[in-house]
Amino acid sequence: MVDVLVMGGGNAALCAALMAREAGASVLLLEAAPRAWRGGNSMHVRNLRCMHDAPQDVLVEAYPEEEFWQDLLKVTGGKTDEALARLVIRASGTCRPWMRKHGVRFQPSLSGALHVARTNAFFMGGGKALVNAYYRSARALGVQVRYEAPVDRLEMDGERFVAAWVGGERITARSAVVASGGFESNRDWLRQAWGQNAQGEWPADNFLIRGTRFNTGVLLKQLMDLGADTIGDATQAHMVAIDARAPLYDGGICTRLDCVSLGLVLNREARRFYDEGEDFWPKRYAIWGRLVAQQPGQIGYSIIDAKAVGRFMPPVFDGVQAESLPELARLLGLEVGQFTATVAAYNAACRVGQFDHTRLDDCHTEGLSPPKTHWALPLDTPPYFGYALKPGVTFTYLGLKVDASTAVRFGGQPSPNLFAAGEVMAGNVLGQGYTAGVGMSIGTAFGRIAGARAANAAGHASDFEGVDHVAA
Structure with a gap:
């Protein structure tokens, strides 16, 4: 028997494993992939x-809590x-020294990311480098890691965690952390959630998955069946409009189209359906997948002209020119007259x-529905470019309801030894929408708290200064 069992292998799971191990607990991490x-x-x-509250190494100016x-x-x-959101916000201001201690490195933002x-x-090196740094640190600290070890089911005694089953193997632990992600890779669950639309289509059949194919929601579903309290809407997700040519899984960030705010977006009937210039792209990019899904x-289809070129992060695939x-309408297969x-x-x-793509400028439309609030320049300068878009699901928001202790709750009663972190509980903070980087803020904050709490539940006192005063 180990002290702490961590189910999952991403940022939140690794933060939990490292925190528990630092508290002196023996830790086993099970990664499905x-x-x-x-x-x-x-x-x-x-x-x-x-x-x-002031410039800090790679961060410029200030970005206060409010x-x-x-x-x-x-x-x-x-x-x-709000209470959990503010917990995340405050923790985001103090976590980087701990991250650096475990090998994570930071760099200034590139010119294509000026808004953030x-x-x-x-x-430095993106998410893959972060993950690798955490795994190296975990190995050095003595965290046991097993790959290709998906948990098939949980064994509970009321609200108390007893064991996890991987195939026919029963793994017991004094406490456990569920950090196994959402259900975005479970096509059947997505179809059930989204159902059929008025055209008789199953929208989920046309979704692409930006991230891992291993987030199938098995543990989330089992805990729901066992009576765990949940929060969120099964159709809400971090869903981005991505290049329609992206792969079914693991396309990642390079499949995102960042030119939406600089042009027009049309549906297959060649009509607009939302304000492309509503706000800065990092604050609004994650609504566009859902808009396209509807x-x-x-x-x-994202349409720009030559004036937009060089003002957004270049896409991985060339557009139709x-x-x-x-x-352009003919090449995209759209009706020319309506286009x-x-x-x-x-x-x-x-x-x-005064056009300025780095601020909320005064270029707008009048008498147009929907309006374009900012960055409205006529499309009149060839060559013209078009990009077909599909919904790209990053992670789903239906998840486990928790409080600041991260304990999984059953009928309002917190489990004494089962905790949740990361995407599996992100719906507590993200009921809808998204803003760039907040998923990592959530995973880091709750992963660290869950690991410390799990170590405490297993009989090890944690010295994590943030648990008691941030999560009280």
Whole structure:
């Protein structure tokens, strides 16, 4: 028997394992993926959203708690637990020294990420380097790691964790942490959640999965069946509009299209359906997957002209290019008359002021529905480019309801020795929407707390200074 069993292999799981081991607990981490694919969705991340009251190493200016909170409140539409959200925000301001101690390195943001240079700390080498650093540190500290070890079922005694089963093997532990992600790779569950639309389509059949294929929600489903308290909507997710040519799994961040705010987005009927210039892209990019999912055929088309080139992170695939708008419509398979009429109406509605893609400028439309609030420049300069878009699911928000202790709850009663961290409980903070880097903030904060609490439940006193005063 080990002291602490961690189920999962991404950022939250690793933070939990490291914290528990630092407290003196023996730790076994079970990763469902093979070693080459370890790390879950964390291997695809780039940065961590961080509160700071003054410039700090790679972070410029200041990003105080209240601004972070207002950003989160806006993107979630109020669907967030303020106490838990503020716990994450405060923890984000103190976690980087601990991360560095375990080998994580940071770098200044690149020119293509200027909007988050103040708010987000970027990982040197990206998420894969972060995951590898944590695994190296875990090995050095004596954390046992097993790959290709998916937990098939849990054994509980009421609210108390007893054992986990991997195939026919029964693994007991004094306490456990569930950090096994959402259910985004479970196509049947996605179909059940989204159902059929008015056109008789099953929208989930057209979703691509930006991250790992191993997040199938097995433990989440079993805990739900055992009566664990849940939170969130099964259709809500970190869902991004990505290149329709992306692979089914593990396309990662390079499949994202970042030119949406600089042009127009049309559905397959060549009509606009949302304000492309509503806010800075890092605050709004994660609504566009859901918007596209609600369109016929779950497909959209991002249209820009030559003026936008060089003002966004270059996509991994070249767009369709044409010297005229009718030609672009034909190449994209869109009805030419409606396409040109949509663009003409937009061009006529543009009220161009001082264009500046680095701020909320005064270039907007008048008399157009939906409006374009910022960065509204006419599409009139060839060549023109078009990118087909599909919904790309990163992680789902339906999850386990927790409090600041991260204990899994059953009928309102907290488990004495089963804790949850990361995407499997992120819905407590993210009821909808997303802002860049906050998933890593959630996973890091709750992963560290869960590991310390699990060590305590196994009889080891944790010296993590953040658990008692942040999570009280």
